[in-house]
Amino acid sequence: MLLFPADVMRPRRVDEHFAEEARAAREAGHPVALIDHDAASRGDAEAAVARVPAGDGAVYRGWMLGAGHYAALVRALAGRGVSMRTSAEQYRRAHELPGWYAAIADQTPESVWTSGDGRDDFDRAAAVLGSGPVVLRDYTKSMKHYWHEAAYVPDVADTAAAWTVASRLRELRGDEFTGGFVLRRFEELGPAEVRTWWVAGQCRLITAHPDTPHDPPGEIGLAVLGAAITALDLPFVTADLAPHADGRWRVVEIGDGQVSDRPRGVAAEALITAL
Structure with a gap:
């Protein structure tokens, strides 16, 4: 079964962004069911899965969910006899x-991270990288569209300037800030x-x-x-x-x-x- 977010204005229809995938799934013989993404993202997993019929295995194709909200969704679906192909633990490992x-440490820019958004942990992480340019993000997302304001640090050794960028990243991410700061060495x-x-x-x-x-x-x-x-x-x-x-x-x-x-x-x- 393929699970897709429902259209906000027409809750019996698939969100338009995923409508083509839902059509392709149905034509390939797969049942399709709808998730209330707004309910899932505010933590009301039971309401989110109210339209999902009892079944067996399922895969979600939809908007991003925090790992905690995905875990709640998995539990609510299990109560309806639906087992997600991707477990809550697997989702967190892939998502964060x-x-x-x-x-893949040898195939991606060197990275260190903090637990939480505190300044002391941030300075310790910066010290591990030493000097040079870095790119900041949290566990799940960067603010690359605010490159010089909330992503790029020309020299991580300048901890005051680096913290200014980190603070702006934290501000822009708001309630969606996840885990802590990630500092990734910049590569061209x-x-x-x-x-x-x-x-x-x-x-x-x-x-x-x-x-x-x-x-x-x-x-x-x-x-x-x-x-x-x-x-x-x-x-x-x-x-x-x-x-x-x-x-x-x-x-x-x-x-x-x-x-x-x-x-x-x-x-x-x-x-x-x-x-």
């Missing part, structure tokens, strides 16, 4: 950087990212990134990354890659595939078939 970083990467889709440790689909949908992916060697993804033992993830100036492909982000956006121009049927 500390869960996946160790497996190409602007056009590639999104790779992995099911049970196998790369099933390679697409453009949603931010650069008109830049088709080129040739990518995935053998080394594939071994790391397999070791993560996660049922459905995405890995976003970008080319380094020296020719290597670097991992920018890993995410849970259930809440990873499908780029425009990629047929819904391709993703449903991959799943």
Whole structure:
């Protein structure tokens, strides 16, 4: 069964953003059910799954949920006899950087993180990286559209300036701030990212990134990354890659595939078939 968010104004219909995927799922013979995303995101999981019929295995395709809210959703669905392919623990590991970083540490920018948003922990993390430019985010998201204001730190050794950027990141993330600050060493990467889709440790689909949908992916060697993804033992993830100036492909982000956006121009049927 495929679970999609319901349209806010027409709750018996799939949210328009996911309507093509729902159509493709139905045409492929998969039942489709609706989740009330607003209820799920405020923690009312029972209300969120009220329209989901009893069933067996299910995969969610929808808007991002915090790991705690996803866990509540899994519990509420279990009460209806529905078992999610991705467990709450697996979702957190894929969704939050500390869960996946160790497996691919040699294929992604060096990173350290804090627990919480305190200044002392931030300064200690900055000291680990020493000096040089870094990019800030929390466990799940950066504010890259506020690059100089809330993401990029020219020199992490300037702790006062770094904290100013971190404070602005914290302010912009508001109630959605997750876990703590992540400090990632800045690397010069190409602007056009590639999104790779992995099911049970196998790369099933390679697409453009949603931010650069008109830049088709080129040739990518995935053998080394594939071994790391397999070791993560996660049922459905995405890995976003970008080319380094020296020719290597670097991992920018890993995410849970259930809440990873499908780029425009990629047929819904391709993703449903991959799943």
